[in-house]
Amino acid sequence: MKILMVLTSHSELGNTGHKTGFWLEEFAAPYYTFKDAGADIVLASPLGGQPPLDPKSELEDFQTDLTHRFNQDLTAQHALANTVKLETVKAEDYDAVFYPGGHGPLWDLTNSEDSIKLIQAFTAANKPTGFVCHAPAVLRHVTTPNGKPLIKGRNVTGFTNGEEADVQLTDVVPFLIEDEFIRLGANYQKIQNWAPFVVEDGTLITGQNPASSEPVAIALLKQLSDV
Numbered sequence: 001m002k003i004l005m006v007l008t009s010h011s012e013l014g015n016t017g018h019k020t021g022f023w024l025e026e027f028a029a030p031y032y033t034f035k036d037a038g039a040d041i042v043l044a045s046p047l048g049g050q051p052p053l054d055p056k057s058e059l060e061d062f063q064t065d066l067t068h069r070f071n072q073d074l075t076a077q078h079a080l081a082n083t084v085k086l087e088t089v090k091a092e093d094y095d096a097v098f099y100p101g102g103h104g105p106l107w108d109l110t111n112s113e114d115s116i117k118l119i120q121a122f123t124a125a126n127k128p129t130g131f132v133c134h135a136p137a138v139l140r141h142v143t144t145p146n147g148k149p150l151i152k153g154r155n156v157t158g159f160t161n162g163e164e165a166d167v168q169l170t171d172v173v174p175f176l177i178e179d180e181f182i183r184l185g186a187n188y189q190k191i192q193n194w195a196p197f198v199v200e201d202g203t204l205i206t207g208q209n210p211a212s213s214e215p216v217a218i219a220l221l222k223q224l225s226d227v
Contacts, residue, residue, distance in 0.1 A: 001224060002040045004094040005031065006115065007083060008104030009045045011052035014172040021052030023102035025062060025210050026132050027080075028070040030098050030217035037221050041079070042094070046108055046115075048085035054102045062210075086114045091121035096220055100213065101133030101159070106174055109138040116142050123150065123203065130220040132207035134159050137177050140184070152185035155201040157208045162193045 007027065013020040034041050045051045056062070070076055091097070097118065099105065109115045119142045122129050131138065136158035142150040158177040164170050181188040190208055191197045197208040198215045203223060207216035 001038060002042070002094050003034050003220075004089060004097045005034075005041060005043050006086060006097060006099050006109065006118070007043065007045045007051040007080075008102060008108055009047035009051055010104040010106075010108040012107075013103060013169075014174070016172055019052065019055055020103040021054045022057075022100050022104055023054050023062075023133065023210060024057040024067050024070070025064055026057075026100040026102060026135075026213040028066040029064065029214040030100065030130070030132070031076065032066050032069060033214055033217035033221065034098075039221075042089070043079055043083040044086045044089050045083040046086045046112055048083055050081045051083060052104060054104070057102065066214075086112065086118070089118065091118055091125060091127065094122075094127070095224055096128040096130070097122050098130040098217065098220060099132070099135035099138055101131075101135040101210070103134055103169070103173065105135050106137050109135075110140050110174075112138075119150070126203055128203045128205060128220045128223040130205040130207075130216045131158070132213045132216045133209050134177065136181075136206045137175075140175075140180060149184040149186070151181060151204075153187065154204060155187045155189060155199050156181055156204065156206045157189050157197055157199045157212075158206055159209060160190045160193060163209055166193060 007022045161178045196211040199206050205219050
């Protein structure tokens with residue numbers, strides 16, 4: 001079982017002067033869920049090398065047993081510091097792909113042709129694709145073979161307008177996932193802010209927020225085990 005994890009390379013939080021990137025817990029929880037299930041994990045990012053970590057995700061309030069495990073895991077830290085370039089990976093080499101969130105993907109992975117083609121290839125091969133929190137945003141420009149939005153008519157979730165308002169970034173992000181998914185014709189679903197929520201539509205698996213990261217990873221593993 002070989003799983004690809006794709007992380008952002010974008011570090012600037014709009015024009016605020018603050019930093020962003022990937023969210024630590026949204027990487028650590030799926031990483032160890034996959035690792036403990038015996039998966040071979042490869043990490044990739046648009047630029048390769050060390051992906052930027054959202055500094056807020058290192059605050060004590062957001063730490064879990066799995067983030068603490070990562071902070072003591074030199075092997076995992078080395079792997080994260082040496083992600084391969086996204087342009088070099090091929091869907092045919094993996095059984096599934098997972099995208100951790102954080103605000104970074106809104107800017108780079110959403111518009112990455114390499115990411116778009118990769119998701120299309122995984123989808124065409126009927127392989128599980130998992131996205132959590134802000135990572136579902138990378139589906140924005142992914143299309144079906146007939147040119148329609150991949151998520152049109154599909155059941156999906158992602159970071160809500162209310163959650164974006166809670167973190168006071170509504171006017172900073174390039175678009176709001178909830179609004180954009182509805183505009184694209186998706187059957188966007190959500191529950192209360194910050195509660196874990198996973199939506200599966202065939203091999204497309206999306207999670208609403210950070211609390212959904214481990215459940216999305218578990219759902220992805222279950223799909224792999226059912227193959």
